[in-house]
Amino acid sequence: MLGQVLAEFPGKVRLVFKDFPLDFRPGARPAAEAARCAGALGRFWEYHDLLFLAQPAFSRGDLVAYASRLGLDRAAFSACLEAGRYRRAVDGDVAEGRALGVTGTPTFFVNGRRMVGAHPIETFREAVQDALADAARK
Amino acid sequence: MTRRLALVALAIGLWSAACGAQTETPGSATVTVDAAMVKGAAEAPVTIVEFSDYQ
Numbered sequence: 001m002l003g004q005v006l007a008e009f010p011g012k013v014r015l016v017f018k019d020f021p022l023d024f025r026p027g028a029r030p031a032a033e034a035a036r037c038a039g040a041l042g043r044f045w046e047y048h049d050l051l052f053l054a055q056p057a058f059s060r061g062d063l064v065a066y067a068s069r070l071g072l073d074r075a076a077f078s079a080c081l082e083a084g085r086y087r088r089a090v091d092g093d094v095a096e097g098r099a100l101g102v103t104g105t106p107t108f109f110v111n112g113r114r115m116v117g118a119h120p121i122e123t124f125r126e127a128v129q130d131a132l133a134d135a136a137r138k
Numbered sequence: 139m140t141r142r143l144a145l146v147a148l149a150i151g152l153w154s155a156a157c158g159a160q161t162e163t164p165g166s167a168t169v170t171v172d173a174a175m176v177k178g179a180a181e182a183p184v185t186i187v188e189f190s191d192y193q
Contacts (some may be wrong), residue, residue, distance in 0.1 A: 014178030
């Protein structure tokens with residue numbers, strides 16, 4: 001859905017994804033690390049989209065299979081995942097989120113304006129229009 | 139292929155209804171940005187930061 005917002009405001013919006021795996025969702029953390037491994041191989045967003053379609057099937061075998069489906073180097077991906085190469089990076093995102101008061105997912109900041117939970121696309125359109133108007137006034 | 143941008147700071151102001159404050163204000167914070175996890179124009183005037191998980 002946010003991809004649609006980016007398309008509707010070409011050149012005006014950028015999206016930054018931050019990991020915030022919740023402790024009571026056991027598959028969330030390995031999925032987050034796996035997406036970063038896919039990112040290291042150049043396919044973060046494709047893998048990210050695949051995970052949302054595939055949830056909650058996040059066994060180790062599932063995660064590797066999704067990488068294979070995208071044509072990623074299976075050995076390199078598996079090595080990344082097994083080594084926990086992005087564990088600390090995910091921890092870092094969680095710490096940054098907590099510092100910002102994030103407690104649940106998804107939480108969005110639109111030029112700093114917090115939006116908690118899922119929202120219809122109209123709400124994002126309005127938030128972007130408001131932020132553009134604020135930016136134009138500066 | 140993907141490079142980690144070390145501490146490329148993105149200021150996130152904790153939104154204030156009173157002044158619309160965004161950056162470098164008391165209560166603001168910075169987040170690191172991984173180049174692989176960003177979409178859209180680098181110079182875009184609006185940044186959406188999404189904290190999420192996959193479940």
